[in-house]
Amino acid sequence: MKKAAITIIQAIGVFSILASALSLLPLENWYVRVFDFPRMQLLALSLLCITLYLWLGSKHRRRDKVLLVGLSLASIYQAINIYPYTALAPVQVKQAKQDNRQENELSIMVSNVLMTNQNYGKLMSLVKQKNPDILLLLETDSVWQNALEPVTQNYPYRVEIPLPNTYGMHLYSQLPLRQKRVKYLLEKEIPSIKTFIKLRSGIWVELHAVHPKPPVPTEAPNSKKRDAEIVLVAYDIADSDYPVVVAGDFNDVAWSRTTALFQEVSKLLDPRVGRGLFSTFNANYPPLRWPLDHVFHSDHFKLVQIERLPYIGSDHFPIYIKLSFAPENEYEQEEPEADEDTHEEAMETIEEGVEAAQEEEE
Template sequence: MSAKKKQLLKSLLQLLAITIIGLSVLPYFIYHIWWIDIFSNFQVQYGVLLSFLILPFVFIRKWKWVFFLGIGIVFSCSQIFPLYVNTSAEARIEDVKPISMMSINLLSTNRNATAVIDYVENKNPDILVLSEFNSYWDKQLVEVLETFSYTHKVLREDNFGIGVWSKFPASMQTLYFNELELPSILLQTEGVKKSFSVIATHPFPPVGQRQFEVRNKHLTHLAAFISRENYGNVAVIGDLNTSSFSKNFQLFKEKASLKDSREGFGILPSWPANVFLLQTTLDHALVSEDVSMLRREVGEHIGSDHLPIYLEISLP
């Protein structure tokens, strides 16, 4: 390779390094602009790319660039590593009867009802949350949903229908956390030894500045509601249309005094289901600090653009 081509290749690699590190770091400091915040979702991909990109600079002994790339790798790892650290309260599975919960973004246009039914029947959760729930899904899932004694659903033919089904005695009501009046559902258990609450929610996707602000207000109002009502043991579950790596998600988690149920279990990406290399963490379950996480997993592909999530918890 000629000296000119080598210099061109080195320049391209340097430009690529600057771009990737910029996309990784910038959303942490500038998180009020929708298209910048979007890039925060892909910290895993940035970390992998930078780990490969550092190798040619090591080979050609460009140590300043190795150091620069190393800082980028450390930053990405600092966003990812906490998901592998177990901060959950101690609870041995053999000493408790876990509460199992499942959340599925069905995708309103998905027609693979058999896969959804099989997955729900196989896992048999105590509490089930379904997003993008419409009249089609209401008809298709009627038999499997009859196994739950308590239900509250809001059917919509857009992408914001939602429903909650419970095997525990519970009261449920519809709540609204944004001006678009997208429904959320509050479940509160009744007549059980250890009471708890579940808020199922599905904010608007941030596909423009206004929509981004609507989503952020939704999360802000939800966090304020949780703090004000002081439910004790509470879980927020659903497609939050933000990843664990977004500064806006982290602020929501702090304001609501909740922890990410992924902590101790890893990244567990759930979207987009069909594009593995771009997958990130849009489907969430956040729980009170004292709640013990016993299991957390993503399910099999059920025809939606989201993978289902399943978790088991124990109450203090």
């Protein structure tokens, strides 16, 4: 019995080590990039294997020592990736002062509704409760658009893109919008939105909404187009003269190299750093959760509140954030910065994504 248990632990341990090593490879294939996602799970597996192996194993044989060293390195690597999204790390976005004027605040709710989900009432109740200035809905079709009319009628400004392919997108705003642009950056059926929001104080804020395809066998064989779309948005933002917010389902985790590229090129901040993971997917399987839905912003803002909202019947939890425009504190928060190597990597990412899109069209 003990021998069988040790064999199982060894097998799980080897998997944890290989999965951690695979994620280090600079390859875009889905079966490599998928291991960017479960870093918390791989850390837990590695630590569990170490604990059980020290308890059950002999620890004197060479293979035992090799396994323990490998598991220790895997644990350290995963912990380094996760650390910024724990309360132990310093925050990237400072907390807004309570005396800030409400006219400078901007609240946003992002929800991937799951197109086949029919629990419309749960989402409508949340919208009524949180009453966000901006409501961004993803995977929405015409059925969802019609079902949500009782709450969306309170949002006079909107961009509605109902699609039957799970990439529909609906943006509702209580604040004025201008220059509402729907873009199809790399694929004709995958929209993104760029617009400008007028805060109650009169300040205009640039807003981007995104939802690229994930690198999974049923959607895309690799992450090239997803990565390129994310980096293209970053370059669109890089030279902006406005305060900026980017929101959506990136189909990428906060700690991936692509998200790091996005932040370095765009110079946007992540309010989760130093506060928690706020894992939004998968809502149906607690052991398999990671942060896929994001809100990034320029250093013009500080954080009032961030919250993962309750279950609505989707495979994603909604996320809610309230920001405060505080330009007098500019440069108080350290922006990510891109060096020459970063720009070279980013341009290569875009070129590979464009080539992949062109090959699919042919």
